[in-house]
Amino acid sequence: MNVAKRLLQITPSAPLALMQKAAQLKESGRDVISLGAGEPDFDTPIPAREAAHAAINGGKTHYTPCPGEKSLRSVIAAKLRRDNGLDYDAAEIVVSNGAKQSLYNAFMALLDPGDIAVIPSPYWVTYPEAVRLVGATPRLLPTAAARGFKPDLLELDVALRGARLFVFNSPCNPTGAVWTRAEIEALGQVLLRHDCWIVTDEIYEKLVFDGATHHSLPAVVKQLRDRTVVVNGLSKAYAMTGWRMGYAAAPRQVAEAMDLVQSHTTSNACSISQHAAQAALECDGRETGLMLDAFARRRRLVIDALKGVRGLTLVPPQGAFYVFPDVSAWLGGKFADATALCDRLLDEVGVAAVSGAAFGDPRCIRLSYATSDELLREALARVGRFLTKHAPAGAAS
Ligand SMILES: Cc1ncc(COP(=O)(O)O)c(C=O)c1O
Structure with a gap:
């Protein structure tokens, strides 16, 4: 067999x-x-660890709503407003077992078998495999070190023809490339010409150096907000890899679709981790x-x-x-x-x-x-x- x-x-x-x-x-x-x-x-930061103990001792050990505790989603909405200039309601946020699951939820919700997802290369290992696992096809777009590992926008324009989705990752794993506001604006002009969804993975947003600043794509190019899924998580910025805490913010219809996917795969993310995540996001950084x-x-x-x-x-x-x-x-x-x-x-x-x-x-x-x-x-x-x-x-x- x-x-x-x-x-x-x-x-x-x-x-x-x-x-x-x-x-x-x-x-x-x-x-x-x-x-x-x-x-x-x-x-992991002490406030997160203490919140986890309190959650266990306080009996917060049951199923939570599938997209996550309302209080955590409200804290995430506040974080997105404060740190990223993004406006999402708690109902537009789905908390998952790591950003990896958020990405799967997004691909399951947005890609049909045979659809094409454009992924600039080098890419994080999971993007093409996750796209394949949902039955869609990755279209890899090579970038050059000489251009800072950022795609040539004319080539991107061609690659996006007939594509259903674009995967964006800044700061990038593995290259460490960080897109400037002007570069994201230019990218946005290309994306606006194509009728495709965008998944922006911002999990390394806090880890920027040498005066670089992270800009969230739908905050820079606001017209793209209603066809973008913002993916983030606590693994990297809060040293919480083992807690499996990720989240996605998306237009209501897409958030509901991701919630539906999750309801039949893992249900909610761990209740204790959710309390720890809320404390981490609320602490002073x-x-x-x-x-x-x-x-x-x-x-x-x-x-x-x-x-x-x-x-x-x-x-x-x-x-x-x-x-x-x-x-x-x-x-x-x-x-x-x-x-x-x-x-x-x-x-x-x-x-x-x-x-x-x-x-x-x-x-x-x-x-x-x-x-x-x-x-x-x-x-x-x-x-x-x-x-x-x-x-x-x-x-x-
Ligand atoms: C670019 C990128 N996105 C997402 C993830 C997934 O993170 P997690 O599932 O731990 O939240 C990783 C982990 O290495 C990553 O490098």
Whole structure:
């Protein structure tokens, strides 16, 4: 007996697979540093933890309304107004088990089998697979490092022909690209010419550096508000990956459709996590600020270290907590591709990095700097040694 045909075209999540492999190697006694993880290494803010205890002890352990507690949705609506200049009613918000489920809800609600979803590449691993899982087809739009990994708008205009949906992600995982207000305005002019839905994933909104600012697409291009789903969550900005807290804000009809999908998949997200999320969103942001300071310092550390490696090119990321250097100078000889290079990096020097192939760019590798300064320094020294040892002809220093 075979599993469903739908799964034949689905690739497992490379970052999750790598994390598992790195954990197994560590358990077997190997000295491994993982730069594969997409999660902050900080603890969840204290107010969120205390709210979770209070929820458990106060009996908040039952089903909640499917789209989430009304009080949490009101706090999210206030957050969207305050931080993003977006105007949503609590009834236009659906709380889910992580932003990942919010994305699935949106794709299930908006894409019919055979529909096309345009996804700029490099992309977060889950977008094309989630689109495929709902029976639709991803149309990948390559972008160039030389253009800061942002699509050429003329090419986007062509790619959007006949498409039903556009996926937008700023700050971007894996490239760290952050779109300016002017760039989003220009993007909006293209999107306005096409009759398509937009899903904007803003989960890294708080993690921006070097004076970059996050702008929410429907706040900049207001005419797009009624055909946009804004996806966000608490995993990254509040170090709450394990709590599985994400949410989407969308026009009423779409929010109701996502609620319907969720009512037949998981029902509500965890009641205790919802109370923790409300407390996190209501707290003063001090802990997010401290986390951001640490990420800013580590980002500098990584950029400075990689700058010293001859042959490697890096577009300095402005957001999220990843760098996505181009290692193509090392490929084609000893290493067939970035996946082979990452395998050897792990085997030889015990550093786990994800091949760019998983994100649609097999010339690059993704390193996460969401780990302690000390481990990061050690990992970067090992990466530097490894790349120098295997230096491509002409790049040896
Ligand atoms: C771009 C992007 N969107 C969404 C998610 C999903 O986050 P979660 O489901 O933990 O809320 C991630 C996680 O890595 C991500 O990188």
